[in-house]
Amino acid sequence: MTAGRLEYVSDPRPVPYRFDTDATAALVRSEFGELEPGSETGRIVRLAGRLMLRRGQGKLAFGQLADSSGRIQLFATANETPNFEDFGRLSLGDWLGVTGEVMTTRKGELSIKVLDWTVLAETRRPFPDKWHGITDPDTRYRQRYVDLWVTEEARQTLTTRSRVISLIRRWLEDRGFIEVETPVFHPIPGGALARPFVTHHNALDQDMFLRIAPELYLKRLVVGGFEKVFEIARVFRNEGISPRHNPEFTMIELYQAYADWTDMMSLVEEMVAHLATEIHGTTTISYQGRDLDLSVPWRRAPLADLVSEAIGERVGIDTPVDHLRALCDRHDVDWKDYYGPGKLLLELYEKTAEGVQWQPVFVTEYPVEVSPLARPHRDLPGMTERFEAIVAGRELCNAFSELLDPDDQRERFESQVRERDNGDEEAMAVDDDYLRALEYGLPPTGGLGIGIDRLVMLLTDSATIRDVVLFPTLRPEQTEGRDGEPAAELDTGEETLP
RNA sequence: GGGCCACUAGCUCAAUUGGCAGAGCAUCGGACUUUUAAUCCGCUGGUUCAGGGUUCGAGUCCCUGGUGGCCCA
Numbered sequence: 001m002t003a004g005r006l007e008y009v010s011d012p013r014p015v016p017y018r019f020d021t022d023a024t025a026a027l028v029r030s031e032f033g034e035l036e037p038g039s040e041t042g043r044i045v046r047l048a049g050r051l052m053l054r055r056g057q058g059k060l061a062f063g064q065l066a067d068s069s070g071r072i073q074l075f076a077t078a079n080e081t082p083n084f085e086d087f088g089r090l091s092l093g094d095w096l097g098v099t100g101e102v103m104t105t106r107k108g109e110l111s112i113k114v115l116d117w118t119v120l121a122e123t124r125r126p127f128p129d130k131w132h133g134i135t136d137p138d139t140r141y142r143q144r145y146v147d148l149w150v151t152e153e154a155r156q157t158l159t160t161r162s163r164v165i166s167l168i169r170r171w172l173e174d175r176g177f178i179e180v181e182t183p184v185f186h187p188i189p190g191g192a193l194a195r196p197f198v199t200h201h202n203a204l205d206q207d208m209f210l211r212i213a214p215e216l217y218l219k220r221l222v223v224g225g226f227e228k229v230f231e232i233a234r235v236f237r238n239e240g241i242s243p244r245h246n247p248e249f250t251m252i253e254l255y256q257a258y259a260d261w262t263d264m265m266s267l268v269e270e271m272v273a274h275l276a277t278e279i280h281g282t283t284t285i286s287y288q289g290r291d292l293d294l295s296v297p298w299r300r301a302p303l304a305d306l307v308s309e310a311i312g313e314r315v316g317i318d319t320p321v322d323h324l325r326a327l328c329d330r331h332d333v334d335w336k337d338y339y340g341p342g343k344l345l346l347e348l349y350e351k352t353a354e355g356v357q358w359q360p361v362f363v364t365e366y367p368v369e370v371s372p373l374a375r376p377h378r379d380l381p382g383m384t385e386r387f388e389a390i391v392a393g394r395e396l397c398n399a400f401s402e403l404l405d406p407d408d409q410r411e412r413f414e415s416q417v418r419e420r421d422n423g424d425e426e427a428m429a430v431d432d433d434y435l436r437a438l439e440y441g442l443p444p445t446g447g448l449g450i451g452i453d454r455l456v457m458l459l460t461d462s463a464t465i466r467d468v469v470l471f472p473t474l475r476p477e478q479t480e481g482r483d484g485e486p487a488a489e490l491d492t493g494e495e496t497l498p
Numbered sequence: 499g500g501g502c503c504a505c506u507a508g509c510u511c512a513a514u515u516g517g518c519a520g521a522g523c524a525u526c527g528g529a530c531u532u533u534u535a536a537u538c539c540g541c542u543g544g545u546u547c548a549g550g551g552u553u554c555g556a557g558u559c560c561c562u563g564g565u566g567g568c569c570c571a
Contacts (some may be wrong), residue, residue: 055533055534057537060533107533109534126523128508129509129511130524131535132511132523134510136567138566273500334571477565
């Protein structure tokens with residue numbers, strides 16, 4: 001670390017409080033991309049960014065200025081650049097504000113001839129190798145502020161993520177959906193089968209749960225008359241970390257009154273095809289070296305059919321429990337005594353059939369037993385009008401015709417409580433206020449939840465969710481205080497008992 | 499939770515059979531008026547993840563722990 005390096009520069013000027021720019025690297029390129037070698041344009045521009053390459057050349061110096069749009073060469077001369085000696089002493093990574101003339105060098109490289117410059121911030125820490133960057137994944141995620149400068153794919157992927165979310169928002173708003181915000185603190189965790197994070201509100205002296213899904217609040221809003229709503233919701237699930245799981249992740253959930261699950265299928269496939277076209281210009285993309293055809297329509301296949309196909313014999317919700325258990329044993333699936341046929345069928349599906357699907361498929365007809373918020377299938381007893389979209393072997397979304405009947409919903413909740421008593425820590429609890437809302441009447445409604453992180457993984461060809469999350473959850477670093485003492489414990493304001 | 503692998507300078511990586519811890523880049527000093535990861539000369543820079551063990555001698559072998567990656571549950 002080089003502390004206070006710029007104190008030794010012969011003419012240190014104070015770091016300004018603001019710096020006006022009127023150009024970016026990309027703007028200069030697009031406007032002057034086709035200049036002949038040796039051109040001088042007379043056009044003066046002001047831009048700012050980090051110095052990422054530097055080449056001293058005696059009475060000349062070259063550099064590369066990087067901003068959020070890209071990079072462009074800086075050209076400094078002893079005659080025309082103020083404080084030329086100091087310019088040559090800048091470190092890779094220093095932030096600069098530059099005023100200069102757009103020109104090309106003798107070799108034809110588009111450049112900014114530096115006519116004035118100022119340091120906007122010095123880097124006290126050396127930047128990573130200018131060619132190799134950072135390869136250690138842990139360092140990349142922990143020091144994303146460095147990674148974004150030295151790993152071009154990271155910058156592009158995370159920029160694409162922002163773009164995807166923006167496109168989704170616009171696409172839904174164009175279809176009459178309104179965006180809402182519902183509570184993150186839930187008194188009762190609900191809306192999904194997952195273990196929550198628990199926290200505590202001191203003034204209310206009450207435990208709260210970070211939401212595992214916004215579903216029940218959004219359906220309350222449909223009861224309240226918001227006919228088309230969506231929320232881009234950060235949700236929190238207290239489970240393991242893997243290439244496909246981050247404890248906090250982003251879902252988009254939407255609800256549409258007077259619609260059913262078939263409307264949700266159309267909506268998903270059209271929206272995803274739209275996103276692929278906007279991002280890639282085509283609905284046929286490549287993911288992890290394999291083609292992925294996102295063109296509408298996607299295949300539809302009942303869950304029981306896919307299981308039957310995978311295990312080579314016909315099974316369904318009416319297959320005897322003993323036989324389903326035997327099949328689970330044969331396919332190395334753990335089961336519990338309280339599992340009914342629906343749960344056994346789902347476990348078999350997840351073990352044998354889900355991962356082998358590559359092209360998009362709507363897996364339809366989920367058992368009532370494992371779908372406590374979905375409406376019973378209009379034709380098939382024991383089934384619900386629920387589907388998941390599987391793309392590249394992974395769940396992309398979950399959707400259904402919403403369960404409307406408060407009496408049925410209460411029974412489903414109570415069945416969940418029995419599962420919890422049996423030891424299933426992911427089972428739901430009874431939410432009386434939600435039942436009260438249903439008693440006021442929820443109209444026929446289609447609901448849908450999409451995992452944004454996984455969607456962005458598909459659209460950016462990312463192998464791990466950590467590559468599409470700016471700051472993925474990591475174990476805390478062993479930190480030290482300034483004097484090498486262990487860092488002070490965080491004071492939570494919690495009163496401790498004597 | 500289980501298995502396998504990795505961890506060496508700020509970054510990227512070497513180090514033969516267990517035998518003086520090295521290079522490139524960055525940093526720092528110097529040369530250079532058209533460079534393109536510039537080039538050239540020089541100087542710095544190490545708790546080899548931590549602790550223990552074996553040994554005349556450990557980056558290397560053994561044990562325990564840490565962090566990360568991949569796979570499985």
